[in-house]
Amino acid sequence: MTRGTRAEQRERTRQALVRESRRLFATLGYGAVGLSEIVRAAGVTKGALYHHFSSKAELFRAVLEQVQEEVAERIAETADAREDTWEQLISGCQAFLTVSTDPVIQRIMLVDGPAVLGWSEWRAMNETTSGRHLAQVLGDLIEEGTIIAQPVEPLTHLLSGAMNEAALWLAASKDPADLDDTQKALVAMLQALRVT
Template sequence: MKRSKDDAYETIVTLVSVARKHFTEYGYAQSSLEEIAAEAKLTRGALYHHFGSKKGLFQAVLESVQAEIGQHVEAEASKSDDVWEQLILGCRAFVSAAVEPQIRQILLIDGPAVLGWEAWRRMDEENSMRHLREQLELMQRQEYLKPVPLDAVTHFLSGALNESALWIAQSQDVGQSLEETMSVITLFLKGFN
């Protein structure tokens, strides 16, 4: 029994890894389940058994991307003991990760289009926005943040970060656009200090 669970886990990890590569390179619409299964050295049946559909596989890939971003944001934010700097570092880490080619297509372009806006937002709330809200709540409890409605600030800032990532990704100078974005975000956040 344990071996079959291990085999199933390995199959899932392989399919998600190969599918992520395809979804990044070709986008959701142009990715072929046959090619993903062939590259993974598995059958389409195995793919359907574990994910049910191309959309189910894409959702698993998006979930892994969001988990990866969450870990990256936490790691970057934890480089400081100062709660304001943690917030800024976390925002920078999110935007920097989101504009990476292996993430941008899946997270920002195909994610909302494939899963639908509501499903994508729910996943975003469970991952990035949850961490953002926790940081803002901690800052408010410690009186580093003015008493403002946390849900409103969280959604506002999350939307700004997502839109900024889309803008930066299309920019001719990603580095400069990232610095300009972080300057604006920092200025905005100082208004709540």
């Protein structure tokens, strides 16, 4: 039954496990998904799963990594289209709010992520993907004098926290005007950081 070279087969199995567990984690939540359900959906057995991942949490980690890379990519491609650094910040934040409305991203990245891996690990993973962009842009804006001189880290956490929570709320809200209202309020808060 196994097809192709060994490395190919290995990769196919791993991807099937990540893909199916991502789908199940997103719809049911980490705690409500059993490993037996995952391996059945992926068409393999638990032997295969534990050959690739050392634990259920490690499997989740691989899924979260994939999700975060996708989010970072989608934000970067929106932000990098702008020349002005300030506009990169604004459009990047708006892109995040839009992208994060996806329930898949919600549950895995924002709800289960911190609880399963612990907040510090979750933070560290963010730092290497989408979180890095935000800190980078804010740092640039401070350096070029657009934003009032201040430590970057507190600002980064305040803003990313604000957007995370807002995204979760937006996904649950019914009124389509909420997105617009939130973006306006966010931009207003960002404007406050500018030197007059």
